[in-house]
Amino acid sequence: MDRSEGFGEGLLGQLLDRARGMPPQLVAPLVAEAARAVGGQEVSILLPDYGQVTLVPLPGRGLVVGAPVPIGGSPAGEAFLGTTTVECPQAAGIRMFVPLPDGDHGGVLAVTLADVNDEDRRLLRRLAALVADILTAKNGYTDQFARARRQAPMSLAAEIQWSLLPPLAMSTPQVSVAGILEPAYDIAGDSLDYALDDDILHLAMIDAMGHGLNAAVLATVAIGAYRHARRATVGLAELYAYMDAAIDQQFGPDHFVTAQMMRLNIATGTLEWVNAGHPAPLLIRGHHVLQALDSPGTLPVGFGGDTPQISRRHLRRGDRVLFYTDGLVEEHRAGGELFGEQRLIATVERVGPRGGSVREMVRSLSDALMQERGGATTDDASLFLVEWHGDAVGQPDATTEVHRGGRPQPDRHKG
Structure with a gap:
């Protein structure tokens, strides 16, 4: 039986191994690094605000942080609500919006690739699932994610x-x-x-x-x-x-x-x-x-x-x-x-x-x-x-x- 580690397994395994001992603020750089390893650029983690009106970029080194994205009428919102990957052709390549399944609050992993094949899609789906699990695990002992989602006084x-x-x-x-x-x-x-x-x-x-x-x-x-x-x-x-x-x-x-x-x-x-x-x-x-x-x-x-x-x-x-x-x-x-x-x-x-x-x-x-x-x-x-x-x-x-x-x-x- 061949037990050698393929590229995808190695990438996700390294992310899992390193994230286990990392503090919450270093999750973002790890995710950005993993996305770049598959050719991804402009990486964002988008989390829903408490009212489920917008998707809010999670701040962190290596992530693109812009204005909140409306859930209604946006490709990111479509991925979040429909729980399916949405692909948008752009001048720089293809912007991928991959849903973060279940977890504490769900969300979307956004990344741009020069071109996309089925292997890329499969790996990004698995990367998004692992990111969701990591965020859920870290959410229990940090306010970072809650603060990012909060768009009004509570x-x-x-x-x-x-x-x-x-x-x-x-x-x-x-x-x-x-x-x-x-x-x-x-x-x-x-x-x-x-x-x-x-x-x-x-x-x-x-x-x-x-x-x-x-x-x-x-x-x-x-x-x-x-x-x-x-x-x-x-x-x-x-x-x-x-x-x-x-x-x-x-x-x-x-x-x-x-x-x-x-x-x-x-x-x-x-x-x-x-x-x-x-x-x-x-x-x-x-x-x-x-x-x-x-x-x-x-x-x-x-x-x-x-x-x-x-x-x-x-x-x-x-x-x-x-x-x-x-x-x-x-x-x-x-x-x-x-x-x-x-x-x-x-x-x-x-x-x-x-x-x-x-x-x-x-x-x-x-x-x-x-x-x-x-x-x-x-x-x-x-x-x-x-x-x-x-x-x-x-x-x-x-x-x-x-x-x-x-x-x-x-x-x-x-x-």
Whole structure:
């Protein structure tokens, strides 16, 4: 067996070996050096700002640092949202925009080559994947990347909430997720969490009462209690009870959190969830909202509600489920009517055909909703989109099932 080191393996191996012991500020020179080794020039690492409006160049020796690049309508933004490499011919050669997959925040590696062949493309994809892993590893003990992404002053409440959040995008062969929180630099009560354990995707979306720092602290306890119970592998009903007790014991009877807790079996497409005073998620199929996934609910977390009933739905391949907080539908101008669920559904169906990946759709939807609401955000407004890619051959296309004595819920919105 030939165990000799080829050029590509040697290049990536050296980057990995050297980066392991390097401080964060020396990551940029290492990446620039690796890109130059394949003939690359004008190397940039572009990271999304917290609002997912622009891609911001990471500063560092050897990297090109210019003005932030708009995500909408730019080749770099296309690569970021679509998670595919974009090539742009230029006078100096071909400008390559290679997405940084997953990681803490994603981003784009930009580099110019005189000409490009398939070997170059493969090596750059692997280089970008390694750069994403290095940034994720270093991000845990530096503020450098967070400062680069920050394009506006951030409130203390938002600082706390961002420190809680998992990566807002993840993709595997069977499932993809993407989220966005508004206003990014002043969020308080909205938060979300997810984890993929074997065949089960766990997800919680919460909205803590109030605004500002008090809401952020309440959300922190709620998410902490959710993670603690989830990692103890309890059922959904028991998970609600644990979160409820934690909020009540810490804050008393006058504080609450609305919540939606979900589990998706990514092998079968079986979705189960409980609703604690939260807006019903929307089931999207073929760019149409098939229905709102209404279900018997219980009281918000902290109010000591009855044991929640668990609802179930079998998804089809390609189905998307959109979770959102009430700040989206309850927004209104002074004296005007609420934005409402029907306008949300109409916006989803208008934007859906333009969206490719879940990340692209959730950002396009957020932009469209902001325009529809006249740019108003008097409350947190968050979106989280889940797409199941797996094959559900033989799975029934049932209406929502409710367990523990509940009745099936009919479709409310037909596509």
